[in-house]
Amino acid sequence: MRIFFVSLLFFCHCLCGSELDVFMSHTGNIDIAGGTAHIPVLREAARNVMTVNDSIKITIAGGGSGVGVQKVGAGLVDIGTTGRELFPEEKEKYALESYAFAVDGIAVVVNATNKVRELSSQQVRDIYTGKIRNWKYVGGEDAPIHLYGREDASATRDVFQKALLNGEDISGRLVVVASNGAMKSAVARDFLGMGYLSIGYVDDTVKSITLDGIVPSQDNAVSGEYPVVRKLFMHTPKQPTALSKAFIDYIMSGEGRDIIVRHGYFPLNPVCDLILP
């Protein structure tokens, strides 16, 4: 399976491809806002572009996927990013072009020192709805579970809740953090902490939980085995600026895909998108 994907990647790499030279002839600003999962990738891409041509300025803001849609829809930024598809109301209200550029899974994470390594989705559900409040019920120590969650605007939260919560109400005891980075920080520093994170953000400071026996890796996410998955999108108005379009093409290009992989996500581009599940 792996070989198939790698060769597919190679194939796509050969087919598509634009480099940084395109940016030499451009000038201007790109303002980006939205999901926090995208930030590491976009930041590196932006840095590359600005190094090549310093008359271009790219600013990146977070705020969550909700902000991304709202701002690009209102014309406040050039590119809005989300970690989910647009809602029907959003599609109706704003005329936007959407570009999916990566696949990302969402892992349940606990502190690196936590004994617990795997959970069933029922257990996760019970923990997040407040029915289970102590680690001892899921194989850990006798200590309270410190739950972390995301704010309303977060697509990471939307996808997580839709996949695992079945519409039940989330516990009021949840500590709310405002981005993927903040979530990682919080769980990494709290021995008894548990939260959910974009797989691309997972590193040594936190441990991802095997869910129903499936390891949360990007491979499993792409193949569909791991259930909590979403695509990362960039959205622009129907008529994006030439510079924005160039930037998006860059992200979709070979170099862009390298950046995406390097940051832990699984890249997509229009061709591959047709083939992958």
Next chain:
Amino acid sequence: MFVVALFAFLFYFSKPLIGEVMAWHWQPEHGHYGLFIMIIGSFLASVLAVLLALPISIGLASFAVVSKRKIVLEIIYVMTSVPTIVYAFVAAIILVPFLRSCFIEGTGYSWLATSLMLAMLVLPTMTLTIYNGLNTRYRHYQTTTTSLGLTINQTLLWVIMPLLGKDIITATLLGFSRAIGDTILALVLSGNALHLPNALWDSMRTMTAHIVLITGGNTQDIGYNAIFIIGLLLFVISIAINSLLYRWRRG
């Protein structure tokens, strides 16, 4: 002028939501837009902060009047110039883990953490207000009481304190208004949990933090307008406190 414009805008935007907001649950997915939790959260944090700060500011102000050394005052003055964000930074790194290890049930991001730092925030202003009150009065009564043989402590305690009522109330109101309007400390330290804290170490959410968390959301959602209601509420509260103070100073 500005104020009228401000008022007008806030009022206009909160119109759609005024009825629905008086409820307990904030769950936009279910159409609940209740802000009670946040409002009470703000009050809880601010009241506790002022309660913590008041005795200490009275003590400090008295000390400053009594002692010959100016060091305490200087420290207080320096404290007034510390940005709020610095208090939040320091607390997040030190206080939160500490509270987490003390009260294992809570994550450290709690009511107590928020109030403690808010208390530190308002302490300088409150102390200075009380100090000014003490000082002017002391100068006034100084000769009389010393000639009667009273020590400084006794003077302060029996003669001046009773007169301080107005100043103490001013200080309290100032501290409270500063505390309730503060955003950063609450955002970073309270945990932003959507429920009333069951205990001091439990997490909660304030109105101010709620505004920041919501501005990320859907503009379509009527819930968005909640930030304007909160803004209006905060504005009204500050106007109320200011009016009280104004009338107090006149009287």
Next chain:
Amino acid sequence: MARLFSVWMWISVVALLVAIAVLAVGVLNQIDVVEFFQNIKTIVQDLIPACIGTIYLVAISSAIAIPIGIGTGIYLARFTKKHFLTFIIDILAGTPSIVMGLFGFTMIILIPKATTSLLLSAICIAMLVVPYIVRITKQALETMPQALDLTGISLGMTTWQRTKYLLLPKARNDIFRGIMLAIGRAAEDTAVILLTGVVIDAGIPTKLTDKFEALPFVVYYSVTEYRSNIDLYYAFISTLILITITTLTFYLARRINYDHRN
């Protein structure tokens, strides 16, 4: 009883000193000195856009706030008897910063071309600090010795002439005080800029409509998202810079006050 009171006072002082000491030591404890100095060059370099952002913000908001503030202060002190206006200024002085931020945010929704930007943040911060300047200017002018004014009247000067030639020069110190306060306040505020235009990665703003970075936001971002000690150092250095700015400006503001009284 007086003894108890004494005890109370001392406890307060000790409590305060202990609190400060614990916090200070705790923070310093987090710093691995070697690592810190190894990375200091990159950190400072990366912080330059934020520093410049803060400087621009303070400069622009001061440019807006100072003329308006002084003007209004003069007007209120010399040209009108209405208490209502003063009351409104007091209200503005007491409004929480986030309400100002909200106001700016609302502007975006109402004004078609507006967007979160340096200009918007500067305007909101200006609104935040104008009341301080007004108050101080007004108070300064009102506490001028009567004699000065009377002399002017006897010489046949108009109110404006008296203000401009007699009182303002004397009030210069206090006005400077107000400016210092405004600068300090503008540099440290986080809530307003959160809502009106600060971002994580913006480089150096070249136009008023650019997004910008700022030191308080660097601290906020580091606090919520730090992954390693290095991120903490960013916050630490930003904090140092910020505290230096605010302490300096507020100290100057106070010092001038004392000198004037003497």
